[in-house]
Amino acid sequence: MQQDSSLESALGRLTAVWAAPRLIGSIIRRQTPAGQIAVRIIETESYFEDDPASHSFAGPTPRTSVMFGPAGRAYVYFTYGMHHCFNVVVGRTARGEAVLVRAVEPINGTKLLQQNRPLPAGRRHQELSNGPAKLCQALGIDRQLNGHNLAHLPLKLELQPPLGSGQIAKRPRIGISQAKHELLRFYEKDNPWISAP
DNA sequence: TCCACGATCGGCT
DNA sequence: GCCGATCGTGGAG
Numbered sequence: 428m429q430q431d432s433s434l435e436s437a438l439g440r441l442t443a444v445w446a447a448p449r450l451i452g453s454i455i456r457r458q459t460p461a462g463q464i465a466v467r468i469i470e471t472e473s474y475f476e477d478d479p480a481s482h483s484f485a486g487p488t489p490r491t492s493v494m495f496g497p498a499g500r501a502y503v504y505f506t507y508g509m510h511h512c513f514n515v516v517v518g519r520t521a522r523g524e525a526v527l528v529r530a531v532e533p534i535n536g537t538k539l540l541q542q543n544r545p546l547p548a549g550r551r552h553q554e555l556s557n558g559p560a561k562l563c564q565a566l567g568i569d570r571q572l573n574g575h576n577l578a579h580l581p582l583k584l585e586l587q588p589p590l591g592s593g594q595i596a597k598r599p600r601i602g603i604s605q606a607k608h609e610l611l612r613f614y615e616k617d618n619p620w621i622s623a624p
Numbered sequence: 625t626c627c628a629c630g631a632t633c634g635g636c637t
Numbered sequence: 638g639c640c641g642a643t644c645g646t647g648g649a650g
Contacts, residue, residue: 472631480631490646508643510632527631547634560632602631626650637639 434578437586438517439498443473443524446517448597448613450526452590454534457566458581459543464536464566466556469621470529470614472600474514476522479605483523493574494523501582503563503573510560513568515577515584529601529612530557531566532620540565557622590615 441449450468457464474481482504483494493502494516502514502525518524533540533556540555544565556562563569568582577584597610614621 474631482631485647488647504631505645506630507632508630508645512631514631529631554634558632600631604630627648629646630644633642635640635642 432578434584434586435497435499435576437499438515439519442518442522443475443478443526444611446515446524447471447473447526447611448592448595449589450515450528450584450586451595451613451615452587454585454587455528455531455566456580456583456585457536457568458583459539459567461542462536462539464539465534466531466540466562466566467534468528468530469532469618470557470612472527472529472613473611474525474527475611476518476524480600480603480607481523481525483525487523491523494525495521496574499577499584501568501572501575501577503568503570505570506560511563511569512559513563513566513572527559528562529559530614530621531562532556532618543567553620553622557620 450471453468455466482491487495497520498517500516514525514527516525556565595613596616598612600612
């Protein structure tokens with residue numbers, strides 16, 4: 428199989444509910460003019476077909492069209508007038524499923540992350556990338572990357588072997604008003620970069 | 625056109 | 638714990 432389509436086919440086989448825990452531990456590489464950054468995904472949320480909390484719930488719109496495209500693409504949206512959030516499109520084409528990346532831990536290029544997102548004095552280092560909008564700021568992700576194929580730089584997703592289910596915690600999703608009791612938020616247990624339960 | 629609201633963050637009480 | 642910032646989006650009119 429062509430390397431180009433392996434990410435798309437791997438993620439296309441997974442519904443969002445399976446893909447979200449599957450992506451814990453995977454690597455995101457980001458090429459910027461100043462150098463390359465590598466981070467590891469440690470917290471995700473599922474947004475699935477017929478999910479009232481999902482942007483795709485009302486069907487395709489100009490904003491959400493990427494969610495209804497092939498798996499392995501980036502769905503980046505702008506919210507609260509100032510923040511970006513980054514999702515990985517998963518599942519079969521046209522189902523409108525995606526995984527929101529909520530937190531990452533730095534592997535390489537911490538200096539670049541800090542340049543992109545300077546922390547005021549006294550802030551805990553975790554605050555560099557322990558939220559969906561924070562990691563977008565630190566990685567320099569904005570809507571220019573909406574629809575980008577994550578098989579390639581400048582923003583690349585590299586799947587890693589799945590973590591055992593015992594290493595992954597499940598909790599309700601954050602910041603939504605619909606279906607708020609479903610355990611669709613996943614994070615790596617005992618990771619010091621995870622802030623809230 | 626108009627307008628209410630949001631998959632957030634950070635500052636302030 | 639509460640609240641304001643700030644503006645794209647989409648449903649209503």
